[in-house]
Amino acid sequence: MTWLKHEYDKIPGTYVFDGKTSHAAYALNKMLFSFNHEENRQEFDQDEEAYAIKFGLTDAQKSALLSGDFLGLLRMGANIYYLAKLALPRGVSVQDAGAAFQGITTEEFIENLAKRSEGFEEELVKLGGYWNG
Amino acid sequence: MARIVGGVTTSHIPVIGNAMANGLENDPYWKRFFDGYEPVKAWLEEVDPDIAIVIYNDHGLNFFLDKVPTFAIGCADQYDNADEGWALPTISSFKGDAEFSWHLAESLINQNFDMTTCQEMLVDHGFVVPMGLMWRHLPDWPVKTVPLAVNTVQHPLPSAQRCLALGRALGKAIESYPEDHKVVIFGTGGMSHQLQGERAGLIDVDFDLKCMESVINNPEWLAGLSNTEIIEKAGTEGIEVIMWLVMRGALHPNVNVVHKHYHAPVSNTGAGVLVLENAKD
Secondary structure: OOOOOOHHHHOOOOOEHHHHHHOOOOOHHHHHOOOOHHHHHHHHOOHHHHHHHHHOOOHHHHHHHHHHOHHHHHHHOOOOOHHHHHHHOOOOOHHHHHHHHHHHHHHHHHHHHHHHHHHOOHHHHHHHOOOOO | OEEEEEEEEEOHHHHHHHHHHHOOOOOOOOOHHOOHHHHHHHHHHHHHOEEEEEEEEOOOOOOOOOOOOOOOOOOOOEEEEOOOOOOOOOOOOEEEEEHHHHHHHHHHOOOOOOOOEEEEEEOOHHHHHHHHHHEEEEEEOEEEEEEEEEEOOOOOOOOOHHHHHHHHHHHHHHHHHOOOOEEEEEEEEEOOOOOOOOHHHHOOOOHHHHHHHHHHHHHHHHOOHHHHHHHHHHOHHHHHHHHHHHHHHHHOOOEEEEEEEEEEOOEEEEEEEEEEEEEEE
């Protein structure tokens, strides 16, 4: 009974969703998957704790869920695409979630995205052949 | 015989779907991104395909984590979109071509790619957003479709090399179909982005552009990277770029570039567009 280690485990700030994670968080992700249906989202809104209990979340997962701790949920195995089913219908964008993971504001997160892309037009000119309007 | 008219790469991120639904194409944030699709739309009108094969990953609409096929192909006459919990509008249905799909499945399996065949298949934003980018200006979808889903969600994922090899087999499968279909292939997803963890928000323009040039001229370079190497550079969700290699593999070794376009940031990602045709031998 051994989970093998992987090279990707060493990438900092990154939680690769693999068999080990998916196995550990199956109930949590099953609950998040249920949010594909509006009636389930409504049922969750009426009593979040009861809904979490119905899906068999651990106490730690439940506590992270009820306090809106996205990083905690991620570390406990929530798949990011499934976590989006909790976030997006409530108006929490992927930038809001990214900011929460890093403990910065959404504005700062968006600014960082722009900074990392700065100068791309010059690179396109250097490579040549790229469309530019 | 069926003929490949070309391949297109495109982002499929959901916020593009929302921007299209809300008519934001001329908004300053979006304008350069969307304008770069006009040549793609013009090319599609010119080559006039009958069928689009859309290579994408399902993000938890058709497949839950109870069953995750590495490669799955739709084999139905219709594909529906549905609520995927991402606050997106539901899009009208897409026509399929069951006979063509089953031929592809059979040919791929005979070439040792053990596809999962799906006679009911809900298609999520990974499929729907590219279709909208290409043809939302028309009253109806002008093509029949074949959804081909690659697992990029739950590791172990197929390698980049395996995706390229799948594409090569797909090319043979298409070209061995006796009807005179004109087929376009969309390789969707990417480019660099990571939605999760403390490393969320990475964008690597240099790596993205290396990937684009590689897909055109030397797909073996990208195909030679391990999934860990791609994740280190492009992020956990940027791994989707391996799906571009399925499209590229289906084309001939030498291609002509009809169009290339890159923009960043688009939401959390770098967004790359390629239109490639087989070079005349």
